[in-house]
Amino acid sequence: MPERNGAVRVGVYVCHCGSNIAGIVDCKEVAEYAAGLIHVVVSRDYKYMCSDPGQDLIRNDIQEHKLNRIVVAACSPHLHEHTFRVATANGGLNPYYMTMVNIREQDSWVHTDRQAATEKASDLVRAAIRRVVLQRPLEKARVPIDPNVLVVGGGIAGIHAALTLANAGKHVYLVEREATIGGHMAMFDKTFPTLDCAACILTPKMSAVKAHPNITLWAYSDVEKVDGYVGNYKVRVRRRTRYIREDLCAGCQECIEACVYKQPKFADEFNQGLGKRRPIYLPFPQAIPQTPVIDRDTCIEFNEPRKIRWLTSLSQGAFSAPRGQCCLSPHFARLWKSGKCKKTCLEACGDRHAIDFKLQDQLEEIKVGTIILATGFQPFDAKRIPYYGYGHYPNVYTSLEIERLVNASGPAAGEVVLRDGKTVPKSIGIIHCVGSRDENTNRWCSRVCCMYSLKLAHLLKEHTGADIFNFYIDMRTPGKSFEEFYQRLLSEGVHFIRGKVAEVTDWVFDPSEEGKLTLRVEDTLLGVVRRIPVDMVVLSVGMEGHQDAQDVRRLFNITCSTEGFFQERHPKLAPVNTFTDGIFLAGCCQGPKDIPDTVAQAGAAAAEALALICAGYVEQEPNCAYVIEEECSGCKTCIPLCPYSAISFREDNRAEVNPVLCKGCGTCVAACPSGSLQQRMFEDDELFEEIEGVLVHA
Amino acid sequence: MLETVKEAKNQEATAFEPRIVAFFCNWCTYLAADLAGTSRMKYPPNARVIRVMCSGRLDPQFILKAFADGADGVLIGGCHPGDCHYQEGNYKCLRRFHLLKRVVKEMGIEDGRFRLEWISASEGDRLRTVMIDMVEKVRALGPLHWNAPVEEVAVS
Amino acid sequence: MKPKVAFYWCASCGGCEEAVVDLAESILDVVAAVDIVLWPVALDFKKADVEAMEDGSIAAAFINGAIRTTEQEEWAHLLRRKAQTVIAVGACAQMGGIPGLANFSNRAGVFQTVYQESPSTVNAEGVVPETTHRDNGHTLTLPGFFDTVQALHQVIDVDYFIPGCPPTPQLLADAVAALLAGKLPEKGAVLAPDQALCLDCPRKDTKPERLAISEFKRPHEILIDQEKCLLTQGLLCLGPATRSGCGSRCIEGNMPCTGCFGPTSRVRDYGGKVLSAIASAADSNDEDQIVSILAGIPDPVGTFYRYSLPVSELQRKRL
């Protein structure tokens, strides 16, 4: 076999990785063992193979000892395979004459018995040597990169990434699920620790997105389908209709005023249901795009068909309510008598004719080379912790509700009052870590809650002058001038009680608690259980991945970590990359983080995309499958197995693999009944050698 | 060859340490193994991992070869159903696994020696658990050492 | 002087000998061209005669059948010594063949079945063969019986293989012709095309590009369509994995290929490979469904290793 590639001269390099490997594996012994194996000409152990001197070692040996195969036993190939391929190439060899052995992540770091770990390393090295002997010289194929970029999610992460790319002259498609971009940041009042107004710093960027010639903004839209591969993704986007044409709408909002509902009466999502909106509405004044939405569920115009559906369901007995006794609001019942809507909005729009109730969803097919996912987070649902009384006691709020409450443009115009709409709270309890660091809900720390709780404490004090109690487990303020902000709060007379609140309850123990919500908590600094009555309770809810994160992940063929956040390629060295080339992560969809970190990561993601675009092409691992024509019998077994339809059946009864479409999974190869389908880098004979190698001492 | 036989012999002499060949897919289970490493989880050193791009690449010949060459157990690790990096490779693996499992069993290799586990890139802990469990189960089953020569005495 | 040729049979059914006879008239050409020095099935020679020959004096020995007794082993070694070229003829010699299925058991098991349990056996006193038996002063001997059946090349060095159960007369004739003409390929070759049967299959055009099997059928269970690809009918046709050269006779006879020609040159474990191809076509991604579809293959080992168990990776069952 070896002869096929000429006389084989193997060089073996065992890396100590400082003490990371050498601490458990006897690298010297491994190198010595390898030295005694057939074909091995040079065998060394060295402190840091990935360092320059380490790589030079390889290069020089190749020239000096005429090596034509290289085995490097070090860390995971996912980390340094590329490094050592380059080193091999620098020595004048084809980089695919190098093979790596993972003796760190999968040996020294997971084992404790020195002898066993060393034996394992030797076995793996032996197998690699036998394998490398058979390896073929290969060339990477180049795939061109489409310069257009898709950014999914229009929060601060998506906005910043989109603008960065657009400013670099690349065309960006920004797709946002909601009716407006801005995400959670648009809901915030002030931002910690500087307390500058979120809107003031965000809305200019939002308008910039709208105005930018290189950005196509599709809000109120969903990505439905993603095909292709790095550099060449085909994406289908569904643009849900607003029943108002963005191109014709001038954003005058007269239609909203003109709605038959003189008073807004439907829960306003943007304000966390604290405010009301009409069926035709703009989420918030500075929304981008400035085009209102007509909400099917609440607009009268769309309720006629509903009525019909309802009646038919009645006749089918699907509905148990006796006739006449209407289960819908009297308001709807009246409408049914009165028939369809007067469509005052249409009149208001006049000859702009932007409003059209017949509009349908639009499907857009786009081609992009890279994709940035910035789909953000969802706040923890406080109802999941019943003993904190959210949804039961009216005056228990979530932090996001408070953000809207204290916001000047919020439902209460900045007036912080209880749900009764008039009482100003005199005492407020802020509970940290709701849905974070909690065995019963989410184990992780959401990173921002301590700081935003401090911020809210400050703002609430500012707005109400109330007594404010922060209940925290640990105060976590890592970040530029975060700790200083904490100190500032301490001096502002806000109370801090270290302890996990047991419950929020209305049962009265002593008259002072009458009419209040009492927080029962063990003050771990005093070592006593305390009852603290307050008027208002704020739950600092943590961050979670979106509940549809799994679907999104599958859509883009990336992985989720167990917490439901998207998984980065490497926790330290590739924090914005995914395991799917050309798809990057930005913001909280990858894990909880604050605005500065999010923006930084968005910039990084944009840079990664630019790097690909500027290179103009990406090199693909040459690991695709190929047919040995003269031996293929045209049995077609392989054809249906390829998920990418890369295999076609030729006139002359032979299968053929399209190397561009082939992703190199090798599923067809394993199935080929005559072994005439092979996979580069994972040829049958190479794998057989490796199997024999790990088991059979040479 | 003889080497292994000798070794097999004195392995039995001393405490039996199962030899396990593990075929891990590049995108899920191999990464889980890396993650277990970066998280410094500890598990027994009996497995020798062979990396393939996808569990769908696994030709039954590889598994048979591993047993024939003296593996006491073979572990296949792939992405969870629906999570395959190549969309469906793991299903193809699943199909072959179930048929091959019957063959292997009929040839006298106990169930516990041949396993297919779905371990995603984030399940380093699960990888550890599976490794420990597999080693223990195979240890309990004792040596297989298929390649140890069988004495042929041709008298009735 | 004509080249000397020997025919010998080991553990086999005699079908391969038939194949020689089936050369019909052309056997006369063979006889004319060569000098047959050994052919137990047709002519009476003694072992001593062969032993008396000079080593390497036989041009070619055609040996069919697997090795399962000490006698067969001795003959194999003897002929290897005397012949310049040894050609393994037929599936049994090449891969162990049907006798090789005995590797699913062992000597004791085989004797148990044959001398005790087989329905036609009456053997109250439980007599089983012995290698030596003394009977009023006389010592009778029998060859020893191995636990494990082996293919010819597992016992002696084999130069060429002629596949098939049995091989077609054509393949035999070609082999002889090549031998006489000195046109044999490189050592170790299988004297048949190195492609799978599908290429020659008369029904190949009826095989869809996307085969998906949702239920496996057995020939006796259905009325088999004469034209359509048998796999698409749910029948286990091993053609895709099996070396061609048989003239697809079974297919012509409306029966699925059982794989007697063995694998093509790149395949190490015939059963494993064909298993992989077949299982991959199971039409489901649901684990339970997959299992139930594959349950339609009642005897995987017997099906996929029908002719090749002794040369498979595992070679025999571990009892």
Place this chain on the structure above:
Amino acid sequence: MPENRGYLYFPGCSLRATGVAYEESLLELFRVLDIPLQELEDWNCCGATSYMAVDEGSAFLLSARNLSIAGQKENHDLMPPCSACYLVLRKTQDYVAHYPEARRIVEEGLKAAELKPFNGVRVRHPLEILYNDVGLARIKAQTVRKWQGGKIACYYGCQAVRPYDEVDRPHDPIRMDELMRAVGAETVDYSLKTKCCGGSLTGTIHDVGVWLNYILLKEAVRKGAEAIVTICPLCQFNLDAYQSEISKEAGKAFDVPILYFTQVLGWALGGDPKALGLHRSIGGRGLVRKWFSVSQEVLAHA
């Protein structure tokens, strides 16, 4: 389960002692509902209270025996009205299923006693049975005496709702409230519905136990409740028996009827007032008489 098939009834000690009223009203209620109850033959101590605290193993064995007997019946729904019985029986199943050590103890114990394993037994509290199997609709439909009494505080206690969540939501149970409303009662938002009744503390660390009951009573009254309704004999006993003492201690007179939910339901669905054990009430006898229009003599023969 198919209610017509009825249920295996496990009384436990309380319902034959301090909690007789519970048994009486429960049996009457199921009679009115025409759901057969079959008492588990030869049942023994459930193993709760002291055993669970002192020696889990023997506690498991005790309840394992009961489960095993139930397992041999073709009706596998075992109904222990006492929360303590419910918990220990349920816990035994759970531990045997999940903890090898517990399984070993129980299996050996059962073998020694020549008893069969208890696969398939379902331990079910009457609250959950009435809510799921009978259902609010039927309760509403069969109500013949709409509740005219005062507001009710539904008190669930701890053992029936935690740690297992099959009877109701662990932290904010609601099913008893819904049942009460179904028969026309108004229930107060009683935040202490799952807080501690003192359990056996009233017997061991007496004043702490009493103190806890004081809190329960006080809050119920503050919320405007005129009666507390329970699902657990121990809760009922603690709240009922110590009212006079609490009143003395707290210098605040409590006279609150502590009823079993089965008493209220039984009465509403037309059960015989005499059969509901109402005469056994200690607290709030006046109200009981008024609400249940129970004649003097019924109460008299207490």
